[in-house]
Amino acid sequence: MQTSIQPSRDPAAQYVLRLADTCLILGQRLGEWCGHAPILEEDLALTNTALDLIGQARALLTHAGRMGAQVLDEDQLAFLREERDYLNVTMVELPRGDFAFTVLRNAMVATFLKLVWQRLAGSADAELAAIAGKAVKEARYHQQHAGDWVVRLGAGTTESRQRMENALQQLWRYVPELLEADGVDEQASAAGLGPRWSELREPWLAEMKALFDEAGLTAPPDAAFRSTGKRGLHSEYLGHILTEMQYLQRAYPGGAW
Amino acid sequence: MSNSTEWPLWEVFVRTKAGLDHKHCGSLHATDGKMAIQLARDVYTRRQEGSSLWVVRSDQIVASDPGEKAMYFDPMEDKVYRHPTFYALPEAVNHM
Numbered sequence: 001m002q003t004s005i006q007p008s009r010d011p012a013a014q015y016v017l018r019l020a021d022t023c024l025i026l027g028q029r030l031g032e033w034c035g036h037a038p039i040l041e042e043d044l045a046l047t048n049t050a051l052d053l054i055g056q057a058r059a060l061l062t063h064a065g066r067m068g069a070q071v072l073d074e075d076q077l078a079f080l081r082e083e084r085d086y087l088n089v090t091m092v093e094l095p096r097g098d099f100a101f102t103v104l105r106n107a108m109v110a111t112f113l114k115l116v117w118q119r120l121a122g123s124a125d126a127e128l129a130a131i132a133g134k135a136v137k138e139a140r141y142h143q144q145h146a147g148d149w150v151v152r153l154g155a156g157t158t159e160s161r162q163r164m165e166n167a168l169q170q171l172w173r174y175v176p177e178l179l180e181a182d183g184v185d186e187q188a189s190a191a192g193l194g195p196r197w198s199e200l201r202e203p204w205l206a207e208m209k210a211l212f213d214e215a216g217l218t219a220p221p222d223a224a225f226r227s228t229g230k231r232g233l234h235s236e237y238l239g240h241i242l243t244e245m246q247y248l249q250r251a252y253p254g255g256a257w
Numbered sequence: 258m259s260n261s262t263e264w265p266l267w268e269v270f271v272r273t274k275a276g277l278d279h280k281h282c283g284s285l286h287a288t289d290g291k292m293a294i295q296l297a298r299d300v301y302t303r304r305q306e307g308s309s310l311w312v313v314r315s316d317q318i319v320a321s322d323p324g325e326k327a328m329y330f331d332p333m334e335d336k337v338y339r340h341p342t343f344y345a346l347p348e349a350v351n352h353m
Contacts, residue, residue: 039264039286041285041286041287041296041299041300042296044296044299044300044303045295045296045299045300048299048303141298144295145295145299148291148292148295152288152292
């Protein structure tokens with residue numbers, strides 16, 4: 001059994017890990033659609049998105065792994081941490097749901113990541129800026145593709161609309177976590193590393209409102225509930241996805257292909 | 258096409274780089290042109306094959322009748338004089 005590793009608790013590393021893990025876990029979730037999407041063409045589209053996210057996660061994990069005193073590589077960080085050391089937002093660890101849930105979550109996360117990448121392109125951290133410059137193109141396409149599906153389903157049949165409304169109801173309570181700042185953001189902002197996530201609130205809400213208007217959807221009222229995945233406190237679902245992700249690296253320590 | 262709930266078929270043409278022509282590379286199902294372009298991107302340009310895409314509804318393509326192949330194309334078989342192979346090229350012409 002491979003021993004777990006402890007990532008750096010440095011706020012800058014945490015800031016990068018929040019993004020890295022959000023990409024990593026959503027990429028893993030989307031991989032579950034491989035062979036199961038409604039049509040072959042969309043099967044490829046979803047797995048393309050998954051692979052883009054895994055690529056972004058790899059770059060960010062590699063970068064985060066060099067920010068602490070002890071250098072950790074991307075595989076150690078991806079596969080050998082304990083659940084509470086994963087800092088992804090809770091929204092991306094929720095089960096894949098139906099196709100409506102998947103495309104709405106993709107639209108929400110792609111819009112968020114696009115705004116993040118746009119701002120990180122001006123980061124004081126040159127490597128982070130370079131990662132963002134490449135990733136923003138991928139996120140723009142993810143947003144367009146997922147957004148089109150939100151409109152098609154929202155303005156589609158009675159059933160597709162019902163499914164989209166259910167998905168919105170389920171996902172909306174996990175949105176505030178994406179749009180609020182804490183100490184990690186304050187330090188990142190002060191250091192010129194990247195924006196406070198709270199700075200993304202207005203543009204994110206504006207872009208989502210435009211999408212919902214086109215799809216004939218209305219955002220539910222805000223709830224008091226706050227998810228806390230980015231602080232390492234996760235829903236019951238992350239543990240299950242981690243056992244699946246980590247099995248191979250734990251069974252065959254250091255295995256590569 | 259076999260049943261009415263199936264999405265229409267589209268033919269996909271990919272241009273590999275600027276200056277070259279769009280080449281037919283396959284087909285896919287999509288509800289409309291917007292979706293067809295996106296899915297063409299995802300299905301046919303995943304390995305950097307493209308810099309531009311065309312899609313066209315398959316049922317909009319007018320094709321020659323395979324049954325008329327003999328009458329359409331066989332008569333050209335013995336018209337070798339239509340090939341420009343009987344001309345001596347000047348030295349200065351390198352690529353022809």
